[in-house]
Amino acid sequence: MQFLGYIAAVCTTISFLPQAIKTVKEKDTSSISLGMYSFFTFGVFCWAIYGIYIGDISIILANVITFIFAAIILAMKLKYK
Amino acid sequence: MQFLGYIAAVCTTISFLPQAIKTVKEKDTSSISLGMYSFFTFGVFCWAIYGIYIGDISIILANVITFIFAAIILAMKLKYK
Numbered sequence: 001m002q003f004l005g006y007i008a009a010v011c012t013t014i015s016f017l018p019q020a021i022k023t024v025k026e027k028d029t030s031s032i033s034l035g036m037y038s039f040f041t042f043g044v045f046c047w048a049i050y051g052i053y054i055g056d057i058s059i060i061l062a063n064v065i066t067f068i069f070a071a072i073i074l075a076m077k078l079k080y081k
Numbered sequence: 082m083q084f085l086g087y088i089a090a091v092c093t094t095i096s097f098l099p100q101a102i103k104t105v106k107e108k109d110t111s112s113i114s115l116g117m118y119s120f121f122t123f124g125v126f127c128w129a130i131y132g133i134y135i136g137d138i139s140i141i142l143a144n145v146i147t148f149i150f151a152a153i154i155l156a157m158k159l160k161y162k
Binding site: 001004005007008009010011012013014015016017018019021022023026028029030031032033034035036037038039040042043044046047049050053054 | 082085086088089090091092093094095096097098099100102103104107109110111112113114116117118119120121123124125127128130131134135
């Protein structure tokens with residue numbers, strides 16, 4: 001069942017890649033919520049720090065990757081809002 | 082430090098609420114990625130099942146709430162794409 005945890009982690013992590021690509025390519029952020037990406041980017045950052053604290057490599061890895069994608073989307077939203 | 086985990090969980094969970102509200106209100110999903118919400122909604126669903134399996138109430142709660150918001154956004158994307 002640990003396998004399901006890995007599937008879940010991979011899906012929620014890589015899901016932000018197509019959004020980041022779309023946003024960078026189209027430079028359109030009209031229907032993206034600034035509130036969502038503000039909270040989310042900060043939250044994922046906290047998850048990464050928490051992962052470092054408890055020494056869980058899966059939490060660190062998943063959240064560092066997600067943070068990069070979320071930060072790109074947030075930056076695009078701030079630039080093109 | 083457990084506190085940081087709670088902050089992280091609350092931020093990443095509630096972040097999808099402003100996006101869901103914005104999407105339902107404006108019916109504009111042009112800059113939202115279908116790929117992202119397909120992977121993300123499925124991933125969060127897997128997280129919830131995984132949480133039930135390992136009996137972790139925080140994982141269950143956070144992911145059931147996030148699943149509801151993500152499913153609303155995905156449904157709007159499919160309806161108004």
